[in-house]
Amino acid sequence: MELDQCLEHLYKGQLLPEITIQALCFKLKEMLVKESNVIHISTPVTVVGDMHGQFHDMLEMFKIGGRIPDTNYLFLGDYVDRGLYSVETITLLVTLKLRYPNRIHLLRGNHESRQITQSYGFYTECLNKYGPDSRVWQYLTDMFDYLVLCCIIDDEIFCVHGGLSPNVQTIDQIRIIDRFREIPHDGAMADLVWSDPEENNGDNSAGLVSGRNSFDSQQDFLLDTSQHFQVSPRGAGYTFGKSVVEKFLRMNDMSRIYRAHQLCNEGYQIYFGGLVTTVWSAPNYCYRCGNNASILELYSKDDYYFNVFGEAPETISYLNNPSVPAGTGGGSSITKVVSDYFEGDNIAGDSLSEIGTNIDSNLQSRDIDVFSDTYQAQSASGRRVEYFL
Numbered sequence: 168m169e170l171d172q173c174l175e176h177l178y179k180g181q182l183l184p185e186i187t188i189q190a191l192c193f194k195l196k197e198m199l200v201k202e203s204n205v206i207h208i209s210t211p212v213t214v215v216g217d218m219h220g221q222f223h224d225m226l227e228m229f230k231i232g233g234r235i236p237d238t239n240y241l242f243l244g245d246y247v248d249r250g251l252y253s254v255e256t257i258t259l260l261v262t263l264k265l266r267y268p269n270r271i272h273l274l275r276g277n278h279e280s281r282q283i284t285q286s287y288g289f290y291t292e293c294l295n296k297y298g299p300d301s302r303v304w305q306y307l308t309d310m311f312d313y314l315v316l317c318c319i320i321d322d323e324i325f326c327v328h329g330g331l332s333p334n335v336q337t338i339d340q341i342r343i344i345d346r347f348r349e350i351p352h353d354g355a356m357a358d359l360v361w362s363d364p365e366e367n368n369g370d371n372s373a374g375l376v377s378g379r380n381s382f383d384s385q386q387d388f389l390l391d392t393s394q395h396f397q398v399s400p401r402g403a404g405y406t407f408g409k410s411v412v413e414k415f416l417r418m419n420d421m422s423r424i425y426r427a428h429q430l431c432n433e434g435y436q437i438y439f440g441g442l443v444t445t446v447w448s449a450p451n452y453c454y455r456c457g458n459n460a461s462i463l464e465l466y467s468k469d470d471y472y473f474n475v476f477g478e479a480p481e482t483i484s485y486l487n488n489p490s491v492p493a494g495t496g497g498g499s500s501i502t503k504v505v506s507d508y509f510e511g512d513n514i515a516g517d518s519l520s521e522i523g524t525n526i527d528s529n530l531q532s533r534d535i536d537v538f539s540d541t542y543q544a545q546s547a548s549g550r551r552v553e554y555f556l
Contacts, residue, residue, distance in 0.1 A: 210468060224451075227479035244427060247279070273315070281349055331396075357403055366408075435463065
């Protein structure tokens with residue numbers, strides 16, 4: 168099947184044959200294996216955050232931002248899991264990358280992982296749509312191992328799915344990571360897809376303790392833990408403060424960081440006076456969070472626009488009509504499939520702010536092998552957090 172034929176089917180939401188997906192993944196791996204861990208691109212480009220299998224919302228995003236190849240896109244990862252149409256989402260992106268390799272770039276997120284996708288919906292979706300004997304999930308997750316880790320725009324904007332790592336001080340250290348594998352439990356590669364910025368919001372605990380309103384000594388600075396790397400409550404990666412960001416940007420002659428990975432009520436969130444920006448592109452996340460989404464349109468390194476949008480009319484229609492099949496092969500309604508995917512997650516009972524910071528860590532209370540709370544707590548206690556300041 169020709170790529171243009173594949174795209175014609177995919178834009179209609181139709182599934183491709185398993186043998187076609189096998190061929191697409193093989194060809195994409197041939198392409199990606201030649202790329203560095205850190206790719207360089209130029210503006211204009213539109214930056215896209217997490218999509219999480221919300222296929223119709225991705226089509227709506229293309230209507231708003233322009234279709235490929237008319238618009239250049241950088242996707243920051245997390246294409247699968249949570250939504251009901253992860254197969255359609257990732258196969259469309261794979262086909263677009265093969266058809267227009269210089270117009271679309273795909274980074275790896277923490278959900279582009281065998282272990283994570285077995286717990287958050289993608290594995291089950293592949294079996295439901297292609298049958299228990301299919302190898303579609305294997306073809307796609309094997310391809311995930313080849314996705315690049317980071318991107319630099321106009322030689323000064325650093326883009327990554329999650330955030331920074333205490334094991335990475337320079338871009339060159341990212342270039343030498345062995346990325347062609349499952350995301351490890353810890354280390355630089357894991358940190359890049361799992362870590363989060365954490366802003367102090369002006370709560371200068373060290374200054375208050377000493378009776379001052381600002382840092383008057385190096386000791387006060389070192390006492391303020393929000394400035395440094397801390398083990399993340401997610402159970403993987405770290406949280407990091409403004410000083411870590413400033414040091415990384417200064418050492419690598421970068422101006423700012425764009426990343427995804429965290430739900431934002433308004434579709435984006437700016438940290439540290441603009442040094443770090445989170446872009447989130449899945450509206451009404453998990454079909455219940457009620458959040459906006461956005462794409463970041465970069466016209467030049469200093470000229471940009473956050474294009475904010477809501478969920479697609481098709482998604483709203485499906486949610487309002489529980490008799491509509493969810494397209495998972497069994498004729499089940501969307502409400503039933505949502506219930507099956509998120510059984511035990513208790514997301515509906517959380518406030519949006521709690522979901523924004525804990526959505527992945529809350530779900531790890533389930534039995535998820537090495538990403539369980541117990542395992543990660545033991546692993547985190549043995550990790551050393553060292554970073555030059």
